[in-house]
Amino acid sequence: MKFLSEYRDQKAAEQLAGAIRKKVTRRWTIMEICGGQTHTIVKSGLEDLLPREINLVHGPGCPVCVTPIELIDKAVAIARRPDAIFCSFGDMLRVPGSAKSLFDAKAEGADVRIVYSPLDALKLAKQNPQKQVAFFAVGFETTAPANAMAAWQADHDRVENFSLLVSHVLVPPAMEALLSSHNCVVKGFLAAGHVCTIMGFEGYLPIAAKYEVPIVVTGFEPLDILDGILMTVSQLEEGRHEVENQYARAVRRQGNRPAQKRIAEVFEIVPRQWRGLGEIPASGFQLRGRFQKYDANRRFPFSGEPARESPECISGMILQGLRKPHECAAFGVKCTPENPLGAPMVSSEGACAAYYHYGRRQNQFVQPELSSPARR
Amino acid sequence: MCLAVPGRVVEITDTGDIAFRVGKVDFGGIRKEVNLAYTPEAEVGKYVLVHVGFAISVIDEEEAQRVFKILEEMGAVEEELGEIPQ
Numbered sequence: 001m002k003f004l005s006e007y008r009d010q011k012a013a014e015q016l017a018g019a020i021r022k023k024v025t026r027r028w029t030i031m032e033i034c035g036g037q038t039h040t041i042v043k044s045g046l047e048d049l050l051p052r053e054i055n056l057v058h059g060p061g062c063p064v065c066v067t068p069i070e071l072i073d074k075a076v077a078i079a080r081r082p083d084a085i086f087c088s089f090g091d092m093l094r095v096p097g098s099a100k101s102l103f104d105a106k107a108e109g110a111d112v113r114i115v116y117s118p119l120d121a122l123k124l125a126k127q128n129p130q131k132q133v134a135f136f137a138v139g140f141e142t143t144a145p146a147n148a149m150a151a152w153q154a155d156h157d158r159v160e161n162f163s164l165l166v167s168h169v170l171v172p173p174a175m176e177a178l179l180s181s182h183n184c185v186v187k188g189f190l191a192a193g194h195v196c197t198i199m200g201f202e203g204y205l206p207i208a209a210k211y212e213v214p215i216v217v218t219g220f221e222p223l224d225i226l227d228g229i230l231m232t233v234s235q236l237e238e239g240r241h242e243v244e245n246q247y248a249r250a251v252r253r254q255g256n257r258p259a260q261k262r263i264a265e266v267f268e269i270v271p272r273q274w275r276g277l278g279e280i281p282a283s284g285f286q287l288r289g290r291f292q293k294y295d296a297n298r299r300f301p302f303s304g305e306p307a308r309e310s311p312e313c314i315s316g317m318i319l320q321g322l323r324k325p326h327e328c329a330a331f332g333v334k335c336t337p338e339n340p341l342g343a344p345m346v347s348s349e350g351a352c353a354a355y356y357h358y359g360r361r362q363n364q365f366v367q368p369e370l371s372s373p374a375r376r
Numbered sequence: 377m378c379l380a381v382p383g384r385v386v387e388i389t390d391t392g393d394i395a396f397r398v399g400k401v402d403f404g405g406i407r408k409e410v411n412l413a414y415t416p417e418a419e420v421g422k423y424v425l426v427h428v429g430f431a432i433s434v435i436d437e438e439e440a441q442r443v444f445k446i447l448e449e450m451g452a453v454e455e456e457l458g459e460i461p462q
Contacts, residue, residue, distance in 0.1 A: 002404065003382040003423055003435050012447050019450060036378055063377045089428075091377060117429030119411065142378040145414055146428045152395065194378040197425065197433045220379075227443050249440035250380075250425050250433045258394075259414040259432065349377060 003249065007221030008044075016226035017049040023233050029055045029185045030232055031178075031321050033171060034192035035062035035349025036220050042354040044222045054229065057185070057321030058354075060174050061192050063138045064091045064347035065319060066274040067167045069307040072097035075165055078134050078300050079110040085128060087121035088136040090114040094337070094346045098308040102136075118150035118164075125154070125162035134296045137164040142194040144168055144285060145259035148266035151291045163296040168285035169272055171195050172203050177280045178320060179211040186321060188232040190218040190225065193247040198263075200255025204243045212241045219247040266291050275343060276316030313342035318351055325355040332356060380427035382435055385420050388412065401426055 032038055038058045041047060047056060060066055076097050079086035086102065093103040093114065106112040111131075115121050118135050125133035137147040147164060154162045171192055178184055191204060196217045204215045214235035218228030228246040235242060245251055263285070272284030287295045312330045317323040325331050325344070335341040337353055344350030383401040391397055394413055401410045401424060408426075412418050415431040424431035 001437065001440060003440055006444070012444070015447050015450060016443075034378055061378070089377060117411075119429055139377055142380070142427055142432070145432065146411075146430045149395065149411065149413060149430070156395070192378060194380050194425075194427065194432070197380070223443055227446075246443075248442060249436050252433075256414055256432060258416060262414070347377075348379075 004221065007219070007223040009223065013044075013046075013049060013222050013226055016223065016230055020054065020226065020230050020233055021051045023230065023237055024051050024053045025237060027053045027055065028187050028233060028236050029057055029321075030188045030190065030229060031057045031059045031186040032190040032218070032225070033059040033061040033175065034195070034220075035065070035347065035351065035354075036194075037061075037190060037192070037218065037225060038351050039349060039354045040220055040222055040225055042358045046222060046225055049226070050229070054233070057324070058318070058351040059189075059321060060178070060274065060277060060319040061140065061171065061195075062319075062344060062347050062349040062351070063140055063143070063167070063169060064095055065315065065343040065350050066169055066276065067092070067095070067138050067343070068273040068275050069097055069309055070273070071165065071167050072101070073099075073304050073307055074297070074300075074302050075102055075136055076100050076105045077302055077304055078165065078296060079105045079112050080108075081132065081300070083130075083132050085111045085113060085124055085131050085133045086136070087113050087115045087124060087133060089138070091347050091349075092136050092138060094340065095343045096310070096340055096346075098305060118147050119153070122150050122154055122159065122162055125159050126157070129161055132161050132163070132299075134163045134165055134300075136167070138167045140169055140171055140192070140195050141198045142192075144263050144267065145198060145256070148262045151266050151287060151294050152262060154294055155291060163294050163299050164287065165296040166286055167272075168267065169274060170269070170283050170285070172207060173280050173283035174274065174277070175207055177277065177283075179207070179213065181320070183322065186213070188214045188236055189216070190228045190232065191215050193217055193219045193224070193251060196245075196247070196251045196255065198256050198259050200253050201243050201245060201251065202253060208241050208243050214241050215243045217243070217245045217247050217251050219250065274319075276319045310341040315342035315344045315352070318344055325352040328352070378427070380425045380432060382423050382425050383408075383410075384423050385412075385418055385431075388418070388420060399431075401431070
């Protein structure tokens, strides 16, 4: 068992889809929170296996998509400093800011580097003591322990030329924001498995109870998603609204305690702006106490132009599950991965990018490719 | 960005301080150094889930079989009832 390819078996997928068909008696709208799950759904053509009654809408779980445009502008400004090395995960580079992306800045000569881990950025800081090395610390709860450790190790090793431009967001407050909105159509959630690997799932119990909505912690492979949908549909059909764990091979109820401890040491919870959604109270992390000296926001004062969003991009509606990517007039015409108007067209977790790359249009049949070994 | 990949721990280097505990993890032939600070229970031979250079969870191999057991049971019931799986 490799814990990967086994969960892409087509026959098993069809069997699960058959079980969902047997269970469902009416139309249900289910949201998958995480953009990684969106990509599995679209790439594997899972919607074509599902009965018509199941309407999947794609949630805001794409950190690249929800990072505010002001922070992209700020990242570009830091990257353009002659003394800076600006490090980021690859996904952030093409995200459009008001005028430029990090990729544009790099093309113009800025030292922008793609790193695999925040610890790689910390290593660069140690190797280049004459430079200011800043890391774009974006992400959900999944990535927070890694970024917390980078700040903690920088402090431990007294590395002073290192900083983090933090844009950390949290899933449960965003779910609450969606559920409390008057136009919410979501009846059940597939919760993001890897976020729960870190935080556990006890935090979802009050949400499931208050909004009477089933929440199923779900993994990322095609069989995981179908199994998660089956569990959600079973709850909906039986009138239950519980928190269940489909992804028990990776998620424990209490989450990862050592990781939570480090997060609490380094970060504090603050209100956060979400691109496309606006400000959500207590929905993100910021560096706390002695770690604030690593805050790039404080270290590099910014006096740029006020941020400007593209007036044509409807990413806010897409991130709330109110519209699907192909319903946007700019989709695939004025907005493409090479020339994006909004972040969801760029990110490997963005719903628009998934629809664009895997050719999903309304009523168009996508051949399932469940056993494909090549994924990202 | 929340992508995490399972790999098998092939080596652990104890550095004294748990925050710097690292190991080599094999991803189907490719080996990478991974920080193991958050998985003190990780052992050589176990599978861990790795995200941006950090092991975030040790895979529970028994739980990993769950969906296949359900499918097996579903298959057995269908056979019993003489239904052809769709």
